[in-house]
């Protein structure tokens with residue numbers, strides 16, 4: 001059976017059985033240039049996978065040695081040795097050792113691709129490269145160290161976004177950008193509270209974010225609770241006090257999730273609740289040193305337990321982190337488990353209630369992928385086997401047929417401003433569009449009207465979903 005339109009079959013190298021290529025030509029080119037050096041390292045089955053930065057440095061050193069001018073361009077990125085040594089001496093030592101390892105694995109090239117270049121590249125990669133991950137479940141695919149994209153600075157209120165259209169990287173505007181205006185993308189989640197945004201950027205990129213949003217400190221929607229923190233109910237106050245004791249016993253570093261200055265009793269209680277809410281997120285990102293001892297998990301039980309802390313304490317709105325993160329994880333986890341009805345309900349809540357507030361542009365890449373995933377969930381109900389379930393949902397006000405068609409239209413219309421119709425995702429969407437809608441690129445007027453008329457009822461249905469009982 002072939003792959004869906006837009007996808008390319010890849011074959012693993014028979015030596016290391018790890019690195020995959022789209023064609024014999026690419027494989028032969030890579031072998032000569034760089035793969036013969038890493039292949040023997042990767043082929044040792046007992047050796048853990050090389051960190052992305054080591055592999056990238058090894059490959060770039062070999063290209064540099066072969067006189068590749070684009071690598072010389074990458075050497076202009078500042079390695080900031082002093083800054084890293086000062087702020088994190090342990091990391092500085094670790095990076096120096098790994099850079100040395102990459103140089104050794106690259107067969108100790110000399111002169112311009114020597115050890116100094118290995119150090120410069122390794123440090124610059126770790127300070128500047130962007131993470132590539134799958135959009136829905138955030139599985140790490142690797143890193144991109146692209147001279148154009150990696151020159152773009154971060155803002156927590158970005159005007160552009162970065163897209164990985166395997167194997168191409170590209171930038172897309174998320175709003176009109178005036179001539180001469182600086183382009184900003186986001187390196188990390190920008191709807192986290194101020195302290196989390198600052199800590200995450202500092203840890204990954206070594207800077208204190210000074211963007212226009214961070215200049216306003218912890219005063220925006222991202223940091224506001226439903227009511228003043230002093231009004232936390234006595235019951236949740238008691239639970240927070242227990243958490244404070246438990247977190248102290250486990251020596252958990254709460255700096256990232258601190259509310260205010262963490263000095264008053266109300267602030268300390270909210271910091272403890274916030275840390276508990278963020279626990280699955282922290283575990284997913286392996287912020288291990290923030291959670292020494294037993295790491296919290298990312299199972300459905302853990303996600304729901306954290307969601308309960310936020311929602312039942314009555315302090316979190318659905319749009320304040322970590323709730324959006326927990327709902328996104330539940331959506332992806334239910335989908336991976338094949339639990340269609342729960343995926344549909346969490347997805348509906350996200351699409352109609354959450355996303356319009358946190359990602360107002362329907363073409364924003366994360367929003368678009370989730371919309372597509374929800375449309376695929378909705379279309380499951382068109383299968384004759386699921387007719388009974390579809391009718392039951394319809395009686396409750398959820399028309400899965402029109403939901404699927406409306407979401408498909410939304411993805412189709414927004415693709416050009418995002419991944420593009422010619423992208424791998426575009427190819428998959430186009431196949432479904434042609435099957436369901438036909439050869440025209442515009443949705444028929446009649447269908448548009450049907451969707452417009454049905455949407456308020458679907459929104460109402462989504463508003464009534466209680467995410468804790470899904």
Ligand SMILES: C[S@@+](CC[C@H](N)C(=O)[O-])C[C@H]1O[C@@H](n2cnc3c(N)ncnc32)[C@H](O)[C@@H]1O
Pocket residue numbers: 077078127128129150151152153154155205206207208209210211
């Ligand atoms: C991917 S690079 C961006 C390109 C960088 N400005 C340069 O020309 O080398 C990431 C680095 O840029 C700086 N940077 C990016 N966004 C920033 C921001 N919002 N505030 C402060 N520094 C930022 C930090 O030094 C960070 O480590």
